[in-house]
Amino acid sequence: MTSPEHTQLLILGAGPAGLAAGLYAARADLAPIILTGPELGGQVAITYIVENYPGFPEGVEGPNLVNRFKEQAEKFGARLVLDTATAVDFSQRPFRIRTTKTEYTADTVIVATGATAKQLEIPGEDELIGMGVSYCATCDGHFFKGMDIMVVGGGDSALEEALFLTRYANSVTIVHRRNRLRAGPLLQKRAREHPKIRFLMDTVVTEILGEDMVEGVRLRHVPTGEEREHPIAGVFIFIGYHPNTDLFEGQLTLDERGYIAVDKHMHTNIPGVFAAGEVADSRYRQVITSAGMGAAAAMEAIHFLEDTEKLP
Numbered sequence: 001m002t003s004p005e006h007t008q009l010l011i012l013g014a015g016p017a018g019l020a021a022g023l024y025a026a027r028a029d030l031a032p033i034i035l036t037g038p039e040l041g042g043q044v045a046i047t048y049i050v051e052n053y054p055g056f057p058e059g060v061e062g063p064n065l066v067n068r069f070k071e072q073a074e075k076f077g078a079r080l081v082l083d084t085a086t087a088v089d090f091s092q093r094p095f096r097i098r099t100t101k102t103e104y105t106a107d108t109v110i111v112a113t114g115a116t117a118k119q120l121e122i123p124g125e126d127e128l129i130g131m132g133v134s135y136c137a138t139c140d141g142h143f144f145k146g147m148d149i150m151v152v153g154g155g156d157s158a159l160e161e162a163l164f165l166t167r168y169a170n171s172v173t174i175v176h177r178r179n180r181l182r183a184g185p186l187l188q189k190r191a192r193e194h195p196k197i198r199f200l201m202d203t204v205v206t207e208i209l210g211e212d213m214v215e216g217v218r219l220r221h222v223p224t225g226e227e228r229e230h231p232i233a234g235v236f237i238f239i240g241y242h243p244n245t246d247l248f249e250g251q252l253t254l255d256e257r258g259y260i261a262v263d264k265h266m267h268t269n270i271p272g273v274f275a276a277g278e279v280a281d282s283r284y285r286q287v288i289t290s291a292g293m294g295a296a297a298a299m300e301a302i303h304f305l306e307d308t309e310k311l312p
């Protein structure tokens, strides 16, 4: 059996946090390896347009922004590998990381595995994913040209994606479980003023209906308990995210919501293991904050390697 490849820094995840960490570490000559995981670019790669990343006053398409991050990290010597970690062992040094294809040892690790869309966990949802149930407006919006569709959720994601979906759909009905939206005032104003958007407040979806394709939903009006069926061609669900931490359970300390607990310098409970981006941030979830956390984690990894005399 061949021995595992050794690296000073292994970065798990290639969204804004992982790629920014890779850029900073590469510029410090660490030749970091970045395992992309199943989704190169993370959530921003499936975001139609990013309007709040500084330096792009006209906005920038998510995939384009990610490509620029990637190009810049590679230019300085970061190596992106299309592979996914399947097991980690942080109890011994160097750390050991098994992937679908091989095994690595690493002096330091930055966990930037991001977060995944939450499901409603109602009947019909799993069965009809890809058949009218979606968690990605940019990926699936164009399938719904001229149709009536529904968005579930009342936060920034739900309203932002509902506004995006108006490009294709005949109408977008936002279903929210309370009578007050959680989204910020600017998005609320844009959504309320949009002629194709309507709201069903105090309402939950209890079942997604259809044989091979979504044909409708069962709705419950929360204050009265009244149930009814509502025909609809597509259901887009944006009810928040959960962090991708399964690999690290029992090794890294998680907070009460399951996110990796880090101090303000991105240190986890294990010296030499850092975390950055949405896997460690339930609050901001922005490209700029994730990239900032990634840069900070890389600088901390560099200090750690210097302090432990792994760097000259």
Ligand code: NAP
Pocket: 120, 152, 153, 154, 155, 156, 157, 158, 160, 177, 178, 181, 182, 183, 204, 238, 239, 240, 241, 282, 283, 284, 285
């Ligand atoms: P979020 O703020 O947690 O909102 C989730 C929404 O889904 C809430 O309205 C919540 O209802 C609803 N919800 C949760 N579980 C539900 C369930 N089981 N059934 C029905 N509804 C459910 O998530 P998010 O919108 O993804 O935003 C997360 C963070 O990213 C926020 O900090 C947000 O500001 C940020 N973000 C910012 C932008 C931007 O700046 N342009 C864009 C996207 C996201 P309740 O309100 O009743 O809890």
